[in-house]
Amino acid sequence: MSLDEIKIGGMGASRRRVEDNRFIRGKGKYVDDVVLPGMLHMEILRSTVAHANIKSIDTSAAWEVPGVRLVLTGEMMAARNLAWMPTLSYDTQAVLATDKIRFQGQEIAAVIADDPYIAKDACAKIVVEYEQLPAITNPFMAQDPAMPIIRDDKENQPTNKIFDWEIGDKERTDQAFAEADVISTIDLHYPRSHPSPMENCGSIADYDRATGKLTVYMTSQAPHIVRAAVAMVAEIPEHQIRIISPDLGGGFGNKVPIYPGYVISILASILTERPVKWIEDKTGNLISTGFGRDVYLNGQMALRKDGKILGMRMHTISDHGAFYADAQPTKFKIGLMHSTFACYDVPAAHLTSEGYYTTKAPGGVAYRCSFRVTEAMFFQERMMHAAANDLGMDQAAFRRVNLVKDDMFPYRTAFGFLTDSGQYDKCMQVGMEAIGYDNFKAEQEEARKRGKLLGIGISTMTEPLGAGNSREYDIIGIKMFDSAELRVHMTGKAILRTGAKTQGQGHETTWAQIVAHELGIPADDIVVEEGDTDTAPFGMGTYASRSTPVAGAAVAMVARKIRAKARKIAAHLLEVSEEDIEWELGRFYVRGNQERGVTIQDCALAAYSNIPDGLEPGLENNAYYDPPNLTWPFAAYFCKVEVDAETGVWDVLQFVAVDDCGVRINPMIVEGQVMGGLTEAYAMANMQYITFDEEGNCIGANYMDYLLPTAWETPGFELHEVVTPCPHHPIGAKGIGECATVAGPAAFVNAVMNAIEHTGVRNVDMPLMPNRVYEALQTGKDVSGMPPVKVG
Amino acid sequence: MYPSRFAYEAPKTLAEAIALLDANGGEAKVLSGGQSLIPMVKLRFASPELLVDINNIPGLDYMRIDEQGNLRIGALVRHEDLEHSTTLPATHPTLAAASHLVADPIVRTRGTFVGSLCHADPQGDWAATMIALGGRIVAQGPKGKREIDMREFVLGPFTNALAFNEIAVEAIVPPVKGKAAGSYLKLERRVGDFATASVAVALDMNGATVGRAGCALAGVGGRTIDANDAISVLVGKTLNAESIEAAAEAVAAAADPRTDHRGSADYKRHIVKTFVTRILNNIANSEQKAA
Structure with missing residues (x-):
């Protein structure tokens, strides 16, 4: 009798998340919950201005505060060659400012004291004299030759431009435009947003001079990358560095970079020989740590009258803040922006990009996104929307003409990606039926007679999830593969460790389900551990929806290695040759005699108690997995809104999300991912952005200005699924963590635009706040969100 | 923190x-x-x-109507006490409407009505309703009690008229002459957001005729905007398209908004006008239904 896979918590089981047992009881262990004997507390003094030469820093009064143990400045860091550190994009970033302030919130000094209150009191006593320089709050200001050079610390940096980059075939694309019947254009700004995990960043550095060992508890999505970076920067040998990422209260890309606070706490621990805890506050997190987006997107599309896309051009101008600190693979300067239009059959495409320094916080992290894919797909779907209107074609019909057909896979995109699977048109059909697409036009007209403005918006996309392969994808040169290590104990229970790092995704639940699927060991019998570099195998961490595509594949592969060894043991136990052994879930049996068999638990026991001659004892192994390709999930989202013409307020009437992420390991967790992503997408479309005033002050430094939606205003979402297994992934799964964040915003925006574009408006930049929508309705003109916000 | x-x-x-x-x-x-x-x-x-x-001081958590018809609200009455009141919608519709819009449900369980008035946030909801209703604050200090008109209580942003040694122990809403009508509308980007603009209107109706008219605004000035004079154009009139338009214009003119990331000054003024119109239209419609 074969096991019931759902009952043992295998593939397809909506198993309750095992980690929630501790989270909902308040028993999670986050960095701030760690208390070490003799621990000191660190507070960072941040700049109040955006751009200024530092004339002087006087820390003498801070040293006088009782309980203060150490006050660190950039000068002291510089003495140890730690005033600057490398970023993930081969730039440098100031740890503590020595020469100049380059954004509001930049780290100037740190106080280490007996308790955090004292540290905060002492910080307030540090006197900094500034000589203010003009704030440069967008790339167009940065282009102005009259503006000062922000990175005057660098040689060969005569302007504020960071890079020019291009990809695609210019000639072929020009040709396509020459042959076009219609050319459609669009200009967009994807505003700066912040991943804003509930838990801010923090670290506890504990340097033991007796052993030479440095242990750092840290809020990191990628602890092994941190270990490598610390080994390089701090000149501590890698085997003497232990990075522990305990429970993380969300990450969303914000906890990929290495922040000054981590580095300062490490030096502070070395100098004081005491553990030093640094916990950032919410404002510190919002104003200084890795932001997302902040890109101006210009596009043109060459179209044939019948709706066929002939080619597209895209130009991006991106604002990277004071230090180019994007987390992205080396060979791409603007992430995977060129994944745009991957789901459409576009014969020719050309992308050009410029990046600029500004006096804003650095980052450019992949906020719930595979390296700028969010911007790429938002651009794509806003461009598609505009093009359908310019052609006078129905939005759904235009997309269905151009979506890659099922029989075209594998499909090479104009920018060189290889998409491998999908049922795009089927997803469209499921979504159109669920939202009643065919009735909408009549509904819209009828509503208009009653003075109501209804709109419908579509967003479809496939995105490249699960970097590597290692041929093309790396972070600071470290190739993007991942790993898993599985030990099956004598009693058939097991421990699994991977190089990924869960931060809410539910790895402790889903990884066990993969093992259950491969070995028939009940998921409840498997404990999953991640985040401790002394115990976990080397891996690149969790972001860019890469865990299931890469680490999840490694889990399946290591389980298969275990099964292969168990088969040898089973043959020994059953006294037949290995070739005569058959496998069913959880059990080996003798071919032709299904009654005669042994369970995987029997094999585990034998591995420690009854080993055949010539076989090593034990039942454990590891696997490093380098995926042959990215995974390509597909999303088709449909949104229906009503706009209040008198106020510009809009409400979502219905939202239908069709996701194809291949085989679903835990459908409940997939649904949770989609709901969470759509909530973030709604936030970006509706209310959320970080902007700056003319002086470079960050507007969005707290949760009263930077808005996170609550259950109160977040609309309901109807979820549907289509399953096209990934052809190369061992269990057929594709990434899903970010699909909704990536595809979601354009669905909302296209819906609102559909409701108001009878006035002639083509674009309102996100967030579509009531005032912007109202202005567009009144004027019929585009509303640009270009900062800075003028006050007064 | x-x-x-x-x-x-x-x-x-x-x-x-x-x-x-x-x-x-x-x-x-x-x-x-x-x-x-x-x-x-x-x-x-x-x-x-x-x-x-002051949470351990007994006898401050009352909300009652006295013999003269004044509504008296003690210093420890929470926002949610007003929100959950079954009688308030009929007796004080303006307060009842605002009670659901103050901050978010979590804040409403702890925050107090009188405390919010003392905080004098230019974007605070209750101060606008109290100015519209012609309310008063009872301040108690070493020398005893005194009453302060709400119009004189809010001096500026986050500044009230209490002396350093006084506690606001009670808020008083005077009795309605006739039938109470009114509402509170607020434009916010998210529950718990500061108001982009909000409008409190409180009318005493004598049949179809407006007796007393009160109005105040939040979010559209450096302090709570007292628009009582502006809306007084309604006194002695019936609510019709013409009088409503005139009142909405007058109130919008009293607003003193600033352009910021929540919207332009013109937009905020427009919202004030729209909300006054909506509230007055609703009152007019329900009067018609009643008649």
Whole structure:
């Protein structure tokens, strides 16, 4: 009798998340919950201005505060060659400012004291004299030759431009435009947003001079990358560095970079020989740590009258803040922006990009996104929307003409990606039926007679999830593969460790389900551990929806290695040759005699108690997995809104999300991912952005200005699924963590635009706040969100 | 979030609380619901030397109508007490409408009505309703009690008329002459957001005719905007398209908004006008239905 896979918590089981047992009881262990004997507390003094030469820093009064143990400045860091550190994009970033302030919130000094209150009191006593320089709050200001050079610390940096980059075939694309019947254009700004995990960043550095060992508890999505970076920067040998990422209260890309606070706490621990805890506050997190987006997107599309896309051009101008600190693979300067239009059959495409320094916080992290894919797909779907209107074609019909057909896979995109699977048109059909697409036009007209403005918006996309392969994808040169290590104990229970790092995704639940699927060991019998570099195998961490595509594949592969060894043991136990052994879930049996068999638990026991001659004892192994390709999930989202013409307020009437992420390991967790992503997408479309005033002050430094939606205003979402297994992934799964964040915003925006574009408006930049929508309705003109916000 | 060092006292009587304020010469703050004060202390926007917690003082959590018809609200009445009141929608529709829009449901369980008035946030909801209703504050200090008109209570942003040694022990809403009508509308980007613009309207209706008319605005000026004079164009009139338009115009003109990331000054003024119109139209429609 074969096991019931759902009952043992295998593939397809909506198993309750095992980690929630501790989270909902308040028993999670986050960095701030760690208390070490003799621990000191660190507070960072941040700049109040955006751009200024530092004339002087006087820390003498801070040293006088009782309980203060150490006050660190950039000068002291510089003495140890730690005033600057490398970023993930081969730039440098100031740890503590020595020469100049380059954004509001930049780290100037740190106080280490007996308790955090004292540290905060002492910080307030540090006197900094500034000589203010003009704030440069967008790339167009940065282009102005009259503006000062922000990175005057660098040689060969005569302007504020960071890079020019291009990809695609210019000639072929020009040709396509020459042959076009219609050319459609669009200009967009994807505003700066912040991943804003509930838990801010923090670290506890504990340097033991007796052993030479440095242990750092840290809020990191990628602890092994941190270990490598610390080994390089701090000149501590890698085997003497232990990075522990305990429970993380969300990450969303914000906890990929290495922040000054981590580095300062490490030096502070070395100098004081005491553990030093640094916990950032919410404002510190919002104003200084890795932001997302902040890109101006210009596009043109060459179209044939019948709706066929002939080619597209895209130009991006991106604002990277004071230090180019994007987390992205080396060979791409603007992430995977060129994944745009991957789901459409576009014969020719050309992308050009410029990046600029500004006096804003650095980052450019992949906020719930595979390296700028969010911007790429938002651009794509806003461009598609505009093009359908310019052609006078129905939005759904235009997309269905151009979506890659099922029989075209594998499909090479104009920018060189290889998409491998999908049922795009089927997803469209499921979504159109669920939202009643065919009735909408009549509904819209009828509503208009009653003075109501209804709109419908579509967003479809496939995105490249699960970097590597290692041929093309790396972070600071470290190739993007991942790993898993599985030990099956004598009693058939097991421990699994991977190089990924869960931060809410539910790895402790889903990884066990993969093992259950491969070995028939009940998921409840498997404990999953991640985040401790002394115990976990080397891996690149969790972001860019890469865990299931890469680490999840490694889990399946290591389980298969275990099964292969168990088969040898089973043959020994059953006294037949290995070739005569058959496998069913959880059990080996003798071919032709299904009654005669042994369970995987029997094999585990034998591995420690009854080993055949010539076989090593034990039942454990590891696997490093380098995926042959990215995974390509597909999303088709449909949104229906009503706009209040008198106020510009809009409400979502219905939202239908069709996701194809291949085989679903835990459908409940997939649904949770989609709901969470759509909530973030709604936030970006509706209310959320970080902007700056003319002086470079960050507007969005707290949760009263930077808005996170609550259950109160977040609309309901109807979820549907289509399953096209990934052809190369061992269990057929594709990434899903970010699909909704990536595809979601354009669905909302296209819906609102559909409701108001009878006035002639083509674009309102996100967030579509009531005032912007109202202005567009009144004027019929585009509303640009270009900062800075003028006050007064 | 680490506040500056402060002392904390939790007296059992008003007299003790007032004595503590008096002894600390302006360096003490009264703590009731704490929903504004605690964040300010955490962010070090405020660094009081002493917090005087009045939550243990009995007899301040009442909400009742006295013999003269005044609604009296004690200092420890929480926002949610107004929200959950079954009688308030009929007797004080303006307060009832605002009660669902103050902050978010979590804040409403702890924050107090009187505390919110004392906080004098230019974007605060209750101050606008109280100015529209012609309410008063009862302040108690070492020398006894005095009443302060709401129009004189809010002096500016985060500034009220209390002396350093006084506690606002009660808010009073005067009786309605005729039938109470009114509402509160607020434009916010998210629940708990500060208002982009909000409008409180309170009318005393004598049949179809407006007796007293009150109005105040939040979010559209450096302090709560007193628009009582502006809306007084309605007094003695019936609510019709013409009178409603005139009142909405007048109130919008009284607004003093600034352009910021929530919208332009013109937009906010437009919202004020739209909301006044909506509230008055609703009153007119329900009057018609009743008649």
